[in-house]
Amino acid sequence: MSDTQDWVDTFTKAGLTAAGEMPSIEPLTGGVSSDIVLVQSGGRRFCVKRALAKLKVAADWRAPVERNRSEADWFAVVGAVLPQAVPKIIADHADEGWFAMEYLPPEEYPLWKAQFRDGEIDTGFAAQVGATLAQIHAATAGRAGMAQRFATDHIFFPIRLEAYLLATAEKHPECAPELRALVEVTVSTKLALVHGDVSPKNILRGPLSSKSAGPVFLDAECAWYGDPAFDLSFCLNHMLLKCLWRPQHAAAYLRCFDALAAAYLAGVDWEPAQRIEERAARLLPGLFLARVDGKSPVEYVTEEAQKQQVRKVAVPLLQTPPQQLADVRAAWAREMGVS
Numbered sequence: 001m002s003d004t005q006d007w008v009d010t011f012t013k014a015g016l017t018a019a020g021e022m023p024s025i026e027p028l029t030g031g032v033s034s035d036i037v038l039v040q041s042g043g044r045r046f047c048v049k050r051a052l053a054k055l056k057v058a059a060d061w062r063a064p065v066e067r068n069r070s071e072a073d074w075f076a077v078v079g080a081v082l083p084q085a086v087p088k089i090i091a092d093h094a095d096e097g098w099f100a101m102e103y104l105p106p107e108e109y110p111l112w113k114a115q116f117r118d119g120e121i122d123t124g125f126a127a128q129v130g131a132t133l134a135q136i137h138a139a140t141a142g143r144a145g146m147a148q149r150f151a152t153d154h155i156f157f158p159i160r161l162e163a164y165l166l167a168t169a170e171k172h173p174e175c176a177p178e179l180r181a182l183v184e185v186t187v188s189t190k191l192a193l194v195h196g197d198v199s200p201k202n203i204l205r206g207p208l209s210s211k212s213a214g215p216v217f218l219d220a221e222c223a224w225y226g227d228p229a230f231d232l233s234f235c236l237n238h239m240l241l242k243c244l245w246r247p248q249h250a251a252a253y254l255r256c257f258d259a260l261a262a263a264y265l266a267g268v269d270w271e272p273a274q275r276i277e278e279r280a281a282r283l284l285p286g287l288f289l290a291r292v293d294g295k296s297p298v299e300y301v302t303e304e305a306q307k308q309q310v311r312k313v314a315v316p317l318l319q320t321p322p323q324q325l326a327d328v329r330a331a332w333a334r335e336m337g338v339s
Contacts, residue, residue, distance in 0.1 A: 007048075014091050016100060017041040038103060045103040046090055051221060067155045067221040069094040074223035075101070077146070077193060081139045085132055086217055109206035109216060116200055116242055119249055125205055126256035127263035129215045129235065133198060134267025137228040140193035141270035147225040150193055156224035160196055161186060164290035171293045172311075175318040182286045185279065189227035191270060196222025198235040200242075229279035232264055236280070236325065237287045240332050244309070245300040251338045254329060261325050281325045285317035288328075309335055 004025060011017040016039070023041035035050045051068040072094040075086045091100035106114075112129075115121070140146050161183045169176040197219050204216040239257035243250035265273045291298040292307040301307060313331050322328050333339060 010093075010098075011039065011041070011048075014093060014100075016044075016046065016091055039100075045105075046100050047087075047103050048098055048100045050098040067152070067159070067223075068097055068099065070150060070152050070155060070223040071220040072099045073149060074193065074195065074220035077140065077149075078136055078217070082132065082135060084214060084216070085136070104204055104206065104216065108208055109204040110208070111201065112203040112205055112215070113200035115205065116249075116253070117246065119246070121249055121252040121256060123252075123255045123259040125213075125215070126239075127259040129198075129203060130232075130260035130263035130265075131267055132215050132217075133195075133231055133235070134264045136195070137192040137231070138267060138269050140225075141191055141228075146193055147190060150223055150225035152224045153187065153226075156194075156196060156222055156226065157187070159222050160230070163295040165286050165294070168286065168290045168294045172289065172315065175289075175315050178318045178321070179286050182283055186227050186230060186283065189229070189279070190225060192225070192228040194222075194224045194226050194228055195220050195231050196224055196234070198231045200235075200238050227279065229276050229283060232261070232276070233280045233283040233287055236261060237284060237291065240284075240288055240328075241291055241298050241301060241310075243332070243336050243338075244306045247336070250336045254333055254338060257325075257329055277325055278323055281322045281328055284325065284328045285314040285322070289314035289318070 007025065008017065008022060011023065012019050017023050021041060023039050026038045028036045028038055028047070037048050039046050039048055072089060072092050075089050079086045079088065087101040087104055089099060089101050093099055165179045165183050169179040195217060202217065202219040204218065206213050206216060236257055239253050239260065242253045265277055268276055288310060292301055292310045313335050317328060317331060
């Protein structure tokens with residue numbers, strides 16, 4: 001936040017802090033697309049989020065700031081169906097460029113990505129993520145009002161399709177037609193409410209005090225009414241990439257891939273599961289390649305040899321599209337030398 005006093009005044013006006021009180025405002029790290037701060041005031045703790053016009057990456061990557069509104073709306077919609085799967089919104093001022101939500105402390109709500117990093121790999125939780133994601137898609141599928149509310153192609157396209165697939169097509173002319181075709185299919189498929197950034201860095205596990213510590217989804221700036229196959233592929237992509245981050249856990253990451261995919265597909269009721277699986281399987285190699293050659297390369301794949309491994313698997317799969325997710329998984333497992 002650029003001007004602390006302005007934000008203090010804003011919080012006071014919104015009733016989040018008392019008049020004359022100077023709350024503690026601490027920047028939080030982890031994202032590239034927003035300013036996020038932890039506010040502590042009068043024994044209360046909450047997070048405030050504001051979208052940025054220019055994302056914090058090396059490339060010149062810009063996106064409309066009204067995605068702040070889309071994110072708050074996504075939390076509201078999902079919270080009405082699965083309240084345990086999202087943080088509670090405590091002040092919705094997204095039309096002014098910000099909103100406040102409850103703070104979920106890491107000791108009670110550990111980050112799924114941190115657990116992957118530390119070797120705490122639970123296929124049962126991966127299955128919960130897949131099943132919960134399918135529930136969200138099923139609850140919003142085929143709803144005309146939802147499609148109108150989240151008609152955010154002008155946001156989703158630059159943040160996801162252009163930055164990932166089209167930017168990668170510029171670097172890979174040998175599979176550019178296939179990448180552009182994936183964009184066309186994704187843009188034209190309007191079926192359910194899509195989160196757009198389903199990644200272990202945006203999923204908490206908790207609360208740990210509960211007997212059933214399910215997933216809590218964060219960072220829904222890319223919310224869009226479109227193809228739910230995008231969410232499935234986007235998350236499964238991270239199960240593949242994590243194999244390069246912590247190779248000693250590669251087999252366990254791939255078991256998470258299997259569990260998440262199976263649980264998700266078991267919950268598909270808005271179309272034949274085979275149909276969405278085929279779209280997801282075709283999209284996955286494109287997203288895989290994009291995380292080394294697109295505008296938003298994954299931060300832990302830094303060695304050229306690792307990037308070449310991704311290209312070696314992804315490019316042939318783009319040129320000869322797979323029919324099932326297991327086809328992509330098997331190709332990567334062979335490259336990694338695991339089963």
